[in-house]
Amino acid sequence: MKNKTADILFCAALGLMLVICFAGLRRSHGFSFYENRSLAPRPAVTAAALWDGSFGEGLEDWLTDRAPWRETMLRCRTAVDLALRRPVVNDIVPRGDMLLAFNEYDRDSNTEKLEKNTLKRAKRTIRLARAVEGYGGQYLCAVLPNQGSYYADSYPSYLNDLSRFRETVLPLFRAQMEKGGVSYLDVGKVAESEGHPDIYSSRTDHHYSMQGALGTWEAIVAALRAEGVDISFDDAYTLKTVPNPYLGSRNRKLMGLRYNDEKLQAVVFDTPVAFERFNNGKQAEPTLYKQLRDSTSPVDYSFYMGGDIGEVVLKTHRPEKPTVLIYGESYVNALETFAFVSCDEFRSVDPRHYKDMTLAAYIKKYQPDIVIGLTDYTMLDQTTGAGDPFGETK
Amino acid sequence: MVFASTAFLLYFLPVLLAVYFIVPRRYRALRNAVLLIFSLIFYGYGSAKYLLLMLFSVTANYFGGLGAGLCKTRAARRTSLILAVIAGLGSLGYFKYAGFFSETAHALLPGVPVLSVALPIGISFFTFQGISYVADVYRGNAAPQKNPFYVALYISLFPQLIAGPIVRYTQIEREITDRRETLHDFSAGIQRFIFGLAKKMILAGAAGEIADAVFGTTPSTSLAWLGALAYTAQIYFDFSAYSDMAIGLGRIFGFRFAENFNYPYIARTVTDFWRRWHISLSSWFRDYVYIPLGGSRVSKGRHILNLLIVWSLTGLWHGAAWNFILWGLWFGVILIAEKYLWGSRLAARPVLGNIITMLVVVFGWVLFRADTVGDAIRYLSAMFGVGAAADNGQSVYYLLEYLPEWILFILCALPLRDVLRKRLENTASPFARKAAVWGPKAAAILLLFLSYIKLSTGSFNPFIYFRF
Incomplete structure (x- = not known):
């Protein structure tokens, strides 16, 4: 129906929307914190790119990544999806105060491929253990449940809780370790024996909690001592709660919109142990936790050790203690904030970020007394990073 | 460029609207020039090289239209139409079907090389528009357009350029030179x-x-x-x-x-469905293929053949693969069955x-x-x-x-x-x-x-x- 006033007001409203839209145009820093990814780069204007259309494609990606109010829109979208009570929002499965990962249905559908990759990783682990034993060291393979595995019962029945993955991979890997004579510790079993306490795993982050990290280290020390290794973890400590709101990785994917009262914790020893710290070979501040500006800004798991770093060395200069290398993904970060007190020299290598040499070459070079491979269940079929200690995967 | 994109919504369209409506309405040719330039930018954004194909299509149809409308003998007008159709279908055949036909030939005769040709966006749509223009001029339904820029505007007009609807020249012939933009x-x-x-x-x-x-x-x-x-x-x-x-x-x-x-x-009914789905394509095939083949005013056997031809071509238009042809034939067979077997009972x-x-x-x-x-x-x-x-x-x-x-x-x-x-x-x-x-x-x-x-x-x- 024709109505001139309505048409004018409608067009004016659209014009206003456009103005508001461009008022939200900001200079971008090239990184999206909540998505944890780099934004698309600006495409170069070249004759070839214009000719074949790649400029247009690149420009669209660049513009979309820098669309006005994009972060606000991401919040809106997430809020709408949460309000609609979708089972999965931004790849997260919200279940009460628990935030779990969405697992693709084909993640564990190819059993043959899972077994093949698990066997490959197991063989490499055995080779690495032999190399460590070759110079007189002790190797321990420690596997732990990731958050989704720890709370697998919380998944609704129609979502993939990776039970088939675990049923395929874990027994196979364990059997290979036993067959190869490699010391093997399943931290999940230890937790089961303690009644599967909730405090061991975060509810809003894919890592374990500080209690989980402590329990893991205690289990590792016990396993090593059972092998006759002289290592201990008996320094008195208290757990200090970090007052800042904790932005777990799951909640980060939800733009921090899911309320939770989880807090990070830090280990404070009654008698502090002095140490030197080296990051990627360079001396760094002897700190174990990220320095927080205030007690109100959100803090994430990178609070521990400052996040993922290729190589961290903590030296306590106590030669009576063993030298230890622990390699794996970011689970190591929380653990090393206290585990170093058991050691003369504590090395951690994150093979996803450390590129100077292969893990095997690193071990050969430093020959630590103890080498610990720490990984979560879902990584046992991965043949890159920690699953490729000899640099064989192309 | 696509409509549902940041580039189009936040930049291309607002700038086009501003430039277009700044030009006073009385300068129609200038407004058309603005539309043409932006339409070419819109198309060239995806890949500038396909602008050459677009220009080829415009040129072939422009001269085809002139020949089909202005040549003195019927034979010459017909020749112009045929040449324009060959140019249109030839480029469509090469860019869209060369890979498919060479693949099929390769399966039968392994010595035949398989061609790999990138498909220019919207080629099926603007080719059919071009053909309909020349055919309408040949049939006397439209006057030949003497201004090549208006033929270019008709073929490249960005709103319907790459995904339809297939706009007939007769539908917008007058609007190109004499239209009225209103607030409503x-x-x-x-x-x-x-x-x-x-x-x-x-x-x-x-x-x-x-x-x-x-x-x-x-x-x-x-x-x-x-x-x-x-x-x-x-x-x-x-x-x-x-x-x-x-x-x-x-x-x-x-x-x-x-x-x-x-x-x-x-x-x-499925017949009803095809009166409601992609109407511009169905009517295009009806007017430029089905009716010239004789439509339904032929023997039953010939009618069935006509329908099968039209529907296999409809399938082929949608994609250069056997499943598209099968898809077209699937509907062809159902439509024949509805026509001759159960259509009236279903409609009831x-x-x-x-x-x-x-x-x-x-x-x-x-x-x-x-x-x-x-x-x-x-x-x-x-x-x-x-x-x-x-x-x-x-x-x-x-x-x-x-x-x-x-x-x-x-x-x-x-x-x-x-x-x-x-x-x-x-x-x-x-x-x-x-x-x-x-x-x-x-x-x-x-x-x-x-x-x-x-x-x-x-x-x-x-x-x-x-x-x-």
């Missing part, structure tokens, strides 16, 4: 565009996420049905969205494009007719969506439990995850909006009349906001019909 048309055009945009971003996008995920796996029976239904929703909301946007954009600039969809999923039972029609359509879309005939057969078999994977909960997930969208798929496939609008407009209540005026505008603003949320937070999302 501008407002109504933008509303139509926004409704199309929302359809694309909110409905087609969600349906596509489901369909893409399901068609990429070996599904369980329930999942196979869910995927087929999702694709049924996707292709309708995607394609009709593009038509809505094209019609809306055309209206902003004073062009009236014919409707391309009329709620096809409420059809009672609306609910049953709609269910059977939708089953035919859904099976057809499986043929259409599958990459190969083998994939289509495997998928259809899975729908009937043959070779299906075990149920792993995925169908429940897709049902619950997209529950709001599933509800909207059903509601938006029904003509509820039209019914509501008519009721509001025909009632005497002042409130209802105000609602009829303000309701669509308020809805458009809300939908624009929701679409922008999707657009600014989603990844690049090309339209399905671009491959045609």
Whole structure:
């Protein structure tokens, strides 16, 4: 129906929307914190790119990544999806105060491929253990449940809780370790024996909690001592709660919109142990936790050790203690904030970020007394990073 | 460039509107020049090299039209038409079908090399538009356009350039030189565009996420049905969205494009479905292929042959693969059966007719969506439990995850909006009349906001019909 006033007001409203839209145009820093990814780069204007259309494609990606109010829109979208009570929002499965990962249905559908990759990783682990034993060291393979595995019962029945993955991979890997004579510790079993306490795993982050990290280290020390290794973890400590709101990785994917009262914790020893710290070979501040500006800004798991770093060395200069290398993904970060007190020299290598040499070459070079491979269940079929200690995967 | 993109919505369209409407209405040629230049930028944005193909199409059809309309002898006019058709179908044949035919030939004669030719966006649409122009001039339905820039504008006009609707020259012949842009048309055009945009971003996008995920796996029976239904929703909301946007954009600039969809999923028969689906293509084939072949005014056997020819060509137009031809023939056979066997009985039972029609359509879309005939057969078999994977909960997930969208798929496939609008407009209540005026505008603003949320937070999302 024709109505001139309505048409004018409608067009004016659209014009206003456009103005508001461009008022939200900001200079971008090239990184999206909540998505944890780099934004698309600006495409170069070249004759070839214009000719074949790649400029247009690149420009669209660049513009979309820098669309006005994009972060606000991401919040809106997430809020709408949460309000609609979708089972999965931004790849997260919200279940009460628990935030779990969405697992693709084909993640564990190819059993043959899972077994093949698990066997490959197991063989490499055995080779690495032999190399460590070759110079007189002790190797321990420690596997732990990731958050989704720890709370697998919380998944609704129609979502993939990776039970088939675990049923395929874990027994196979364990059997290979036993067959190869490699010391093997399943931290999940230890937790089961303690009644599967909730405090061991975060509810809003894919890592374990500080209690989980402590329990893991205690289990590792016990396993090593059972092998006759002289290592201990008996320094008195208290757990200090970090007052800042904790932005777990799951909640980060939800733009921090899911309320939770989880807090990070830090280990404070009654008698502090002095140490030197080296990051990627360079001396760094002897700190174990990220320095927080205030007690109100959100803090994430990178609070521990400052996040993922290729190589961290903590030296306590106590030669009576063993030298230890622990390699794996970011689970190591929380653990090393206290585990170093058991050691003369504590090395951690994150093979996803450390590129100077292969893990095997690193071990050969430093020959630590103890080498610990720490990984979560879902990584046992991965043949890159920690699953490729000899640099064989192309 | 696509309509549902940041580049188009935030930059291209506002700049075009500003430049176009700054030019006073009396300078029609200048406004047309602005439209032509922006249309070429719109097309060249995807790849500048295809602008050459566009220029070739414009040149061939311009001279074809002149020859078909101005040559003195019938034979010369006919020759002009044939040459223009050869130029159009020749380029379409090379860019779209060379790979397919060489692949087929290679399968029969392994010595034949397989060609790999990139498909220029929208070539099927602008080729058919060009052919219809020359054919209409040849038939005397339109006067030959002597200004080559107007032929260029007709063929490259950006709203319908790459995904239709197929606009006949006779429909916009007068509007090219003598049209009137009004505030009401501008407002109504933008509303139509926004409704199309929302359809694309909110409905087609969600349906596509489901369909893409399901068609990429070996599904369980329930999942196979869910995927087929999702694709049924996707292709309708995607394609009709593009038509809505094209019609809306055309209206902003004073062009009236014919409707391309009329709620096809409420059809009672497959014949009815094809009167409601991609109307511009169906009528193109009717006017330029079916009727010249003799239409239905021939023997029964010849009529059946005509229908099979038209529908295999319709299938081939949609894609250079055997499954598209099979898809066309599937509808051809059903239409023949409706014509000669059960059509009238089906039309008399609306609910049953709609269910059977939708089953035919859904099976057809499986043929259409599958990459190969083998994939289509495997998928259809899975729908009937043959070779299906075990149920792993995925169908429940897709049902619950997209529950709001599933509800909207059903509601938006029904003509509820039209019914509501008519009721509001025909009632005497002042409130209802105000609602009829303000309701669509308020809805458009809300939908624009929701679409922008999707657009600014989603990844690049090309339209399905671009491959045609």
